Amino acid sequence: MIRAAGVxxxxxxxxxxxxxxxxxxxxxxxxxxxxxxxxDGVGSxxxxxxGSRLAATSVRRTIRSDISWENPNALVExxxxxxxxxxxxxxxxxxxxxxxxxxxxxxxxxxxxxxGDGIVLFSSNGQFGVLxxxxxxxxxxxxxxxxxxxxxxxxxxxxxLSRPGDGVLLATDxxxxxxxxxxxxxxxxxxxxxxxxxxxxxxxxxxHRQLEAWPTPGHCDDxxxxxxxxxx
Amino acid sequence: MGWAKYHEDNISRYWRDAKSQVRFPRSPVPGAVHVKxxxxxxxxxxxxxxxxxxxxxxxxxxxxxxxxLPVIVLADVSGSMAENGKIEALNIALKDMxxxxxGESRLRADIQVGLITFGGxxxxxxxxxxxxxxxxxxxxxxxxxxxxxxHAFALAREVIEDRTLIPSRAYRPVVILVSDGLPTDDWExxxxxxxxxxxxxxxxxxxxxxxxxxxxDMLRRFSNNPEVPxxxxxxxxxxxxxxxxxxxxxxxxxxxxxxxxxxxxxxxEIPEDGELDLDFK
Numbered sequence: 441m442i443r444a445a446g447v448x449x450x451x452x453x454x455x456x457x458x459x460x461x462x463x464x465x466x467x468x469x470x471x472x473x474x475x476x477x478x479x480d481g482v483g484s485x486x487x488x489x490x491g492s493r494l495a496a497t498s499v500r501r502t503i504r505s506d507i508s509w510e511n512p513n514a515l516v517e518x519x520x521x522x523x524x525x526x527x528x529x530x531x532x533x534x535x536x537x538x539x540x541x542x543x544x545x546x547x548x549x550x551x552x553x554x555x556g557d558g559i560v561l562f563s564s565n566g567q568f569g570v571l572x573x574x575x576x577x578x579x580x581x582x583x584x585x586x587x588x589x590x591x592x593x594x595x596x597x598x599x600x601l602s603r604p605g606d607g608v609l610l611a612t613d614x615x616x617x618x619x620x621x622x623x624x625x626x627x628x629x630x631x632x633x634x635x636x637x638x639x640x641x642x643x644x645x646x647x648h649r650q651l652e653a654w655p656t657p658g659h660c661d662d663x664x665x666x667x668x669x670x671x672x
Numbered sequence: 673m674g675w676a677k678y679h680e681d682n683i684s685r686y687w688r689d690a691k692s693q694v695r696f697p698r699s700p701v702p703g704a705v706h707v708k709x710x711x712x713x714x715x716x717x718x719x720x721x722x723x724x725x726x727x728x729x730x731x732x733x734x735x736x737x738x739x740x741l742p743v744i745v746l747a748d749v750s751g752s753m754a755e756n757g758k759i760e761a762l763n764i765a766l767k768d769m770x771x772x773x774x775g776e777s778r779l780r781a782d783i784q785v786g787l788i789t790f791g792g793x794x795x796x797x798x799x800x801x802x803x804x805x806x807x808x809x810x811x812x813x814x815x816x817x818x819x820x821x822x823h824a825f826a827l828a829r830e831v832i833e834d835r836t837l838i839p840s841r842a843y844r845p846v847v848i849l850v851s852d853g854l855p856t857d858d859w860e861x862x863x864x865x866x867x868x869x870x871x872x873x874x875x876x877x878x879x880x881x882x883x884x885x886x887x888x889d890m891l892r893r894f895s896n897n898p899e900v901p902x903x904x905x906x907x908x909x910x911x912x913x914x915x916x917x918x919x920x921x922x923x924x925x926x927x928x929x930x931x932x933x934x935x936x937x938x939x940x941e942i943p944e945d946g947e948l949d950l951d952f953k
Contacts, residue, residue: 453780575840577874579739617841618734627733634729655731658738658780 444474445643446666453660463664466496472546476666478610482536491535498523536586540610548601557582559616564599607669614661740842741781748851749791753815761908765915773804792817795824822859852882
């Protein structure tokens with residue numbers, strides 16, 4: 441059984457300034473599986489919160505249109521074009537946003553994609569992995585829908601969630617920047633375990649409490665996390 | 673956004689809901705201590721503790737320090753700095769800056785300071801990069817010898833490119849060059865390397881020219897912010913004023929919603945609005 445949970449929480453800095461949460465979260469049931477989208481509007485763009493929400497719905501629309509996963513580049517191009525259309529009359533640069541997405545059907549066949557920062561962790565056939573490449577520069581350097589126009593900027597993978605504990609975790613940089621790199625697998629396993637003991641609603645509440653009590657000093661960014669996993 | 677079919681385990685849902693009917697006050701302190709007890713079914717106190725303790729869990733997986741904001745000072749300590757109280761003013765200004773950084777409590781970043789001095793035969797890492805709150809003091813700078821500025825550039829590049837010293841979760845570093853003279857070593861090649869290396873080219877660079885003998889052309893090339901000209905110190909107290917301005921700039925940044933906000937976001941080449949030229953082949 442494939443299950444999912446997620447939550448988005450405005451960061452302390454945006455809350456203090458009365459700004460909107462620039463992250464967006466989408467979780468939709470699909471083919472007895474799930475579609476998850478986690479998008480982070482680029483902070484320097486004042487309307488990026490609109491871009492991030494439209495990117496999440498563009499993920500849903502693209503996956504539900506049953507485009508073949510055999511050509512993932514074509515899929516993300518359709519996603520990108522759909523987002524640009526939905527964003528009008530805003531320009532792509534005004535709505536710049538990162539995109540992390542996962543689509544998993546009932547049999548555990550999963551497609552994951554990432555454009556920009558944040559992190560995508562997964563376990564496929566029992567093997568843990570990180571889709572996200574190591575960052576070489578500094579924080580807040582990211583590509584995004586809008587500035588990026590190349591399929592080469594995307595990181596794509598096909599996974600099989602075949603065993604209990606297999607899953608995909610998507611998180612924006614408000615979370616991923618503060619994670620200990622050497623404990624990513626333990627983090628992923630712990631989140632899967634916690635979610636497996638809860639339903640989606642209580643799982644969301646649990647995530648919410650964790651993000652509200654985020655322990656890293658000085659954290660200020662919006663935080664969004666979603667997990668799609670095989671419960672049994 | 674919300675939105676999904678519920679196809680979860682109903683038994684699990686109702687079991688959890690039955691427990692959550694009893695609403696406990698949330699801890700006023702985020703991540704209150706989780707006291708582990710031997711749980712017994714139906715014991716409400718156990719449930720309270722487990723709910724309150726959940727915020728603690730992320731501590732196991734997160735970094736217990738704010739994101740670093742490195743400030744690296746390249747300070748000229750050649751013989752000419754001994755004149756007119758310049759080195760004394762620099763000592764006071766640097767210590768004042770570090771003290772102010774350490775005393776700021778509402779910062780969203782961990783300001784770290786490193787000090788590279790150049791005077792005599794070669795540059796020296798006088799103060800390794802460290803959080804201001806942990807820098808108790810450092811030995812006073814003394815001025816003597818020539819001006820090996822090129823070696824100072826090379827040392828600065830080594831520090832910034834070292835990901836164990838400045839991790840990728842750090843904000844872009846600030847590099848400050850203070851000089852009152854011409855470089856006496858081969859500085860062009862290390863300067864180019866500083867300006868073009870993968871990480872160092874992203875640092876914000878400020879320059880202070882002290883006195884009329886300073887190489888202003890070179891210092892102007894060093895400063896990579898066209899809106900910020902090379903600062904000029906005509907007398908010793910101007911050094912202090914410069915560092916106070918740097919201090920204010922850095923603390924304002926680190927207390928803001930986005931400590932990187934004063935710097936341009938690297939998004940690559942941004943196409944003109946309306947233009948859509950995708951490349952997904």
